[in-house]
Amino acid sequence: MINVHSYESMGTFDGPGLRLVVFLQGCPFRCLYCANPDTIDVKGGTPTPPNEILQMAISQKAFFGKKGGITFSGGEPTLQAEALIPLFKDLKDNDIHICLDTNGGIWNNNVEELVGLTDLILLDIKQFNPERHRMLTGRGNEQTLRTANWLEEHAHPFWLRYVLVPGYSDFEEDIRLLGEHFGKYQNIQRVEILPYHRLGVHKYEAMGWDYQLKEVKENSPEQLEQAEMLFKEYFANVIVN
Template sequence: MINVHSYESMGTFDGPGLRLVVFLQGCPFRCLYCANPDTIDIKGGTPTPPEEILQMAISQKAFFGKKGGITFSGGEPTLQAEALIPLFRDLKANGIHTCLDSNGGIWNEKVEELLGLTDLVLLDIKEFNPERHRALTGRGNEQTLRTAAWLEEHARPFWLRYVLVPGYSDFEEDIRSLGKHLGDFKNIQRVEILPYHRLGVHKYEAMDLEYQLKEVKENTPEQLLRAEQLFKEYFENVIVN
């Protein structure tokens, strides 16, 4: 069984083309700006047979075109790597392109096997400075950077995703350090700068949780342009999403 939180059909933000997005339950990170706090607890969600997800993807395959496919997001999908491995094999056998949206913070032999089966990884790097990363997510970023290195070493294509949070992850020195660390990687196909937003605030209220970044305002166009210019000094294909 795979523990599913929800689905999005015809998604356009989580990988190339039109995609079926499967949001899985459970995440070890505690990002202060998390837009899906209801996905964090591993005990939530709906246990779902992998065959059900496979059939859903096959039924939507005609809409995917040449670029689209299925994306597993969350939460953190690598928490359920063992259950996903046979499903990814079946998806590949049916010619369906697979994406995995991951923070890269979990590593074991099952995660390694799953990444080896994935057509495209969307790797979320929250901050390069380890102390600021821990303040933002509650966890270190050492494994995320090791995951990036593994993807490069094994010639696995990936997109780098970076949420620009004013006062938390928009420091020029940290973006430059990230660029120097990863800028020579050949397998980063794209860098996506994701503007900070407050779309999940109502979920915190509904769950009777405090949203800790309520004083943080959304990015100005100037902040986004500056970040884009910085990233473009190190990476060829930079998109503000």
């Protein structure tokens, strides 16, 4: 069984083309700006037979076109790597393009096999500076960087995604260090700058949790433009989502 939080049909945000997005339950990170705090607890969600997800993808395949497919997001989908491996193999047998949206913070034999079955990785880099990463997520970024290195060494295509949080991940020095580290990578097909938003704040209130970034305002157009110019010094294909 796979523990599913929710689905989004005809998604255009999480990977190329039109996609069925499967949000899985459970995440080891505690990002201060998390828009889906209700996906964090591994005990939530709905236990779902893998075949149910497979049939859903097959039924929507006609809408995917040449670019679309299925994306597994979360939460953190690699927490359920072992259960996902047979499903990914079935999806591949049905010629369905697979994206995996991950923070890259978990690595083991099951995750390695799962990544090998995935067509495109959407790798969320929360912060390059390790101290600020820990402040933002509650975890270090060492494994995320190792995961990126594995993808590069194995010529596995991936997109790099970066949420621009004012006062937390928008420092020029940190973005430049990230650019210097990843700028020579050959397998980063695209860099996505994701604006910080407050869409999940009502969920914190409903759950009785304290939203710690109450004072942080959403990015101004100028801040996004400045970040885009900075990233473009190091990467060819930069998109502000």
